[in-house]
Amino acid sequence: xxxxxxxxxxxxxxxxxxxxxxxxxxxxxxxxxxxxxxxxxxxxxxxxxxxxxxxxxxxxxxxxxxxxxxxxxxxxxxxxxxxxxxxxxxxxxxxxxxxxxxxxxxxxxxxxxxxxxxxx
Numbered sequence: 001x002x003x004x005x006x007x008x009x010x011x012x013x014x015x016x017x018x019x020x021x022x023x024x025x026x027x028x029x030x031x032x033x034x035x036x037x038x039x040x041x042x043x044x045x046x047x048x049x050x051x052x053x054x055x056x057x058x059x060x061x062x063x064x065x066x067x068x069x070x071x072x073x074x075x076x077x078x079x080x081x082x083x084x085x086x087x088x089x090x091x092x093x094x095x096x097x098x099x100x101x102x103x104x105x106x107x108x109x110x111x112x113x114x115x116x117x118x119x120x
Contacts, residue, residue, distance in 0.1 A: 021059045023103065024051075026068060026088055026096040033072035033087035036060065060086060068092030 028039045036056050043051055053059070063069040064086070072087040088096070 017053070020103070021053055022063055022068075023096065023099045024053070025056070025059050025063060026092055026099075029069060029086060029088040029092075030096070033085040035083040035085050037083075063092070068095050 024043070025039065028034060028042055034042070040053060040056060043053060060069065064071070068089060069086045069092050070089050072085040075083045075085065077083055
């Protein structure tokens with residue numbers, strides 16, 4: 001049995017992304033409203049394809065339900081697909097800043113507790 005099997009199919013990366021994906025999505029919406037595919041492409045471009053978010057819509061719906069993002073508009077693309085543009089709400093901007101501060105603090109604590117190798 002390997003280490004991943006003891007976590008019942010969920011890897012460290014799965015748990016980490018579940019925790020930080022809302023912060024990532026809100027950060028992608030800081031500049032301007034975007035539609036889901038545009039966000040996944042930006043994520044791919046900014047991380048050279050190393051950070052993916054295959055379950056983006058549940059994150060968007062949860063953030064919308066919490067009042068942190070909202071639909072900005074719906075447009076029809078040239079190939080007749082509906083594009084829902086999402087934007088950050090004022091409450092979302094405030095929450096994002098709080099999340100970023102908490103993330104920094106938690107990372108510092110983990111670094112103090114875990115003997116991490118030097119990165120080059």
